[in-house]
Amino acid sequence: MSQPGAALHLHLAAFAALSSADRKLLDAAVARKVRTIGPRKDIISEGERPRVVNVLLSGWAMRYKQLSDGRRQILSFFIPGDLCDANVFILGQMDHSIGTLTEVTYAEISATDFEHMMECSTRITKALWWSELVTLAVQREWTTNIGQRSAYERLANMFCELLARLHLVGLADGNSFDFPLTQNDLADATGMTAVHVNRTLQQLRRDGLIDLNNRHVTVTDPEGLKAAAQFNPNYLHLDGGVSN
Amino acid sequence: MSQPGAALHLHLAAFAALSSADRKLLDAAVARKVRTIGPRKDIISEGERPRVVNVLLSGWAMRYKQLSDGRRQILSFFIPGDLCDANVFILGQMDHSIGTLTEVTYAEISATDFEHMMECSTRITKALWWSELVTLAVQREWTTNIGQRSAYERLANMFCELLARLHLVGLADGNSFDFPLTQNDLADATGMTAVHVNRTLQQLRRDGLIDLNNRHVTVTDPEGLKAAAQFNPNYLHLDGGVSN
């Protein structure tokens, strides 16, 4: 990514074309405090008090919950441009953790900077609401995915979603993208076991839908994959919203 | 409920004490357009364009997604006081449906009224953000519930959550509450089959944790139920938030 804020621009641009003033505002907010952190570390843990809004600039991260007996549910993946919950600092404590999967750079936006940004631009305010609503919609889709779909459909869905989202921020090359997750991560994200993820992945490969190796995915049959997943991208709300 | 807006006041009061001016603002917004609709009807369907924010005043409703082959995932329950997504009208179309379970009365708040309300009161704006963030947190908990927990734990969780939420708006009497869901609804909400819900419910009864009949639930052993569910209410963020 040539410029730190680029992924964020692209992310929000899915909702509305931003003015150059908007872009400057975002860049300023995102330049104030940039951090780098290694793979498999927590950015913030359950129980802590959120004080800032984080924006992922590069790398992959995840939101997850850990149960007392060690079971882990991965709740969402963060890719560059993603915001971790506008206005979280309203809440007293985190009900889940945010951890990195790869090395990550992210920007912290303070509560006051965040509020300032919203005061300065109605368009940004709306774009942030949009982003929040999409986060919610994605969480619902995951609930549906885990609740109703078979292992095969679930994984197919996951790849469809990631391809669409990575495309948006310029991180997919055609139907390929870098994919730093282990099968274990995939298991915890889809509510299945690593063994069964492995079996199911083999099946997806045998069916010629995807190619996954060396931490890289190529969707070899995009239409087939979408069909297998019954993938309907409406929940990503990439149609530009209503108020444009 | 003596007064239409009462449940909404109680709902938001979990975050911040509202001033009487705030309460008046809310009451006015909620009085503008009140509708009544019978049980098992859609308030808005997937694909439609959301134009208003709905606030549930009485009865139970649900958010759900239907797959093309008929599978249905219930994504959340609405009880009185609940808002259906602040600012949804930003989105071009619904990615899920909202339907009633019982007869329901609800208020429609127009986009302009909604925005007006947020301009007039910072406290209300924050309370609405809080409500939105809690909705998200609940959705995450459901994802975790379905992804990681056994049938028994899942149902236990569901009852714990509902008891807590109904309490908040004055709709639980000690450890009892009216419960209009069928076992089929419960199945679609927890990602299991009705047969297995039935089996598991029997087990919860045999273990003396709950009593469910005649559309009425009594939690006979609250501590036992919480333990069985590994219930941690932190995700409901009933601690009053940070900015009070």
Added chain:
DNA sequence: CTGCGTCACTCACCTATGTTAAGAAATTGA
């Protein structure tokens, strides 16, 4: 008051997915 639909409940049987274990391959780190 009756006939039809819905709902709770059961049973017998089945299968998708989990469990445990172990070796091969890849990656990391000293």
Added chain:
DNA sequence: TCAATTTCTTAACATAGGTGAGTGACGCAG
């Protein structure tokens, strides 16, 4: 560059939960 560790893969076996097909009890619409 080799040892240690993590990840991928396979296999044999176990089980939670799904399927399909009922029965009886209500409740309500005609």
